[in-house]
Amino acid sequence: MxxxxxxxxxxxxxxxxxxxxxxxxxxxxxxxxxxxxxxxxxxxxxxxxxxxxxxxxxxxxxxxxxxxxxxxxxxxxxxxxxxxxxxxxxxxxxxxxxxxxxxxxxxxxxxxxxxxxxxxxxxxxxxxxxxxxxxxxxxxxxxxxxxxxxxxxxxxxxxxxxxxxxxxxxxxxxPTAHACAKEKRETAIVGGTIAGVFSMLIAGLSATVYWMYKREKRQRKLKEHYEEQFSQTNAYRKALASSAGSCRGSVLLDELKLKSSASE
Structure with missing residues (x-):
C-alpha cells in the first residue's frame, strides 16, 4: 500500500x-x-x-x-x-x-x-x-x-x-463506455419496437382469420338451413300434388259409376 x-x-x-x-x-x-x-x-x-x-x-x-x-x-x-x-x-x-x-x-x-x-x-x-x-x-x-x-x-x-x-x-x-450502453439501449428500443409491431400484425392477422372462419361457418349453416327448408318445401309440394291427383282420380271414377247406373 x-x-x-x-x-x-x-x-x-x-x-x-x-x-x-x-x-x-x-x-x-x-x-x-x-x-x-x-x-x-x-x-x-x-x-x-x-x-x-x-x-x-x-x-x-x-x-x-x-x-x-x-x-x-x-x-x-x-x-x-x-x-x-x-x-x-x-x-x-x-x-x-x-x-x-x-x-x-x-x-x-x-x-x-x-x-x-x-x-x-x-x-x-x-x-x-x-x-x-x-x-x-x-x-x-x-x-x-x-x-x-x-x-x-x-x-x-x-x-x-x-x-x-x-x-x-x-x-x-x-465515449466508448457510454456509446456501448447507448447502442445497447437503442438496439433494445429498436428490437422492442419491431417485436411490438410484429405482435400487432400477428394479432391483427389472427383476428382476421378468426372473423373469416366464423363468417364462413355462419354462412355454411345458413346455406344448410335454407337447403333443408327448400327440400322440405319441394317434398311438401310433391306430396300435395300427388294427393291432389289421387283425389281427382277418385272423383272421376265416382262420376263414371253414377253415369253407368243412370243409363241402366
Missing amino acids: VSSRSLLTVFATFIAVAASQKCYAVDGTALDSTYTPCNPSAKHSSCCASTDVCMSNGLCMGTTNESIGMIFSRGCTDSKGKDASCQQICPGVSDDSNGLKPVKAWQLQTCDSGEYCCRGADDTKSCCDNAKAPKVTTTFSATLQLQTPTATNPVAEVVATAVSTGTPFEATTT
Missing part, C-alpha cells in the same frame, strides 16, 4: 511541475491562471482555458455559452511556440484577418465549402468570405482529453471526430 509520504511527494511534484509550466498565448504574451497546460507532466504542452476541453491535436473545444462546440488554438507553454506540442494551425500569421491587431488566440470557423478559416477568438465576423483570412483544408481527427482531478490517474481520452456542418465548428463525441 502506498504510504502517505509517497502520496504527498507525488502531489508536491505535480504541483511544482504545473506551477513551472506557464501558458503563453499565440502571440507569446503570458496568460493568466485561467489557462492551464493540457499535459502538465510533459516538458511543453498546448494550453486551453479552464472551461475548455483539451484535444489531442493541441486544440481546445469550448464548452460554455456561445463558444460551446467551437474549436480554438489558445497557445502553449513554449513562449515562442516552436515546440512540437504547440499547435501551428495558422502558421505565419500574427494579425487577425482584418489586419488590425495581433491575435492572442485563434478560433477555427467551418465554412460551407468544407474548409476551415482562422479568425481571432474574439472576432464576431465570419472569415469564410474574407480573402485575407487563413484557410485550413486539413481534416481534423482527435481525441478529447478529459483531465482527471488527481495526479495519479492518467488522462482519460474520448474519441471525437470533427464534422464540417457550418458555424460554429462542431465535434461529435462518442
Whole structure:
C-alpha cells in the first residue's frame, strides 16, 4: 500500500511541475491562471482555458455559452511556440484577418465549402468570405482529453471526430463506455419496437382469420338451413300434388259409376 509520504511527494511534484509550466498565448504574451497546460507532466504542452476541453491535436473545444462546440488554438507553454506540442494551425500569421491587431488566440470557423478559416477568438465576423483570412483544408481527427482531478490517474481520452456542418465548428463525441450502453439501449428500443409491431400484425392477422372462419361457418349453416327448408318445401309440394291427383282420380271414377247406373 502506498504510504502517505509517497502520496504527498507525488502531489508536491505535480504541483511544482504545473506551477513551472506557464501558458503563453499565440502571440507569446503570458496568460493568466485561467489557462492551464493540457499535459502538465510533459516538458511543453498546448494550453486551453479552464472551461475548455483539451484535444489531442493541441486544440481546445469550448464548452460554455456561445463558444460551446467551437474549436480554438489558445497557445502553449513554449513562449515562442516552436515546440512540437504547440499547435501551428495558422502558421505565419500574427494579425487577425482584418489586419488590425495581433491575435492572442485563434478560433477555427467551418465554412460551407468544407474548409476551415482562422479568425481571432474574439472576432464576431465570419472569415469564410474574407480573402485575407487563413484557410485550413486539413481534416481534423482527435481525441478529447478529459483531465482527471488527481495526479495519479492518467488522462482519460474520448474519441471525437470533427464534422464540417457550418458555424460554429462542431465535434461529435462518442465515449466508448457510454456509446456501448447507448447502442445497447437503442438496439433494445429498436428490437422492442419491431417485436411490438410484429405482435400487432400477428394479432391483427389472427383476428382476421378468426372473423373469416366464423363468417364462413355462419354462412355454411345458413346455406344448410335454407337447403333443408327448400327440400322440405319441394317434398311438401310433391306430396300435395300427388294427393291432389289421387283425389281427382277418385272423383272421376265416382262420376263414371253414377253415369253407368243412370243409363241402366
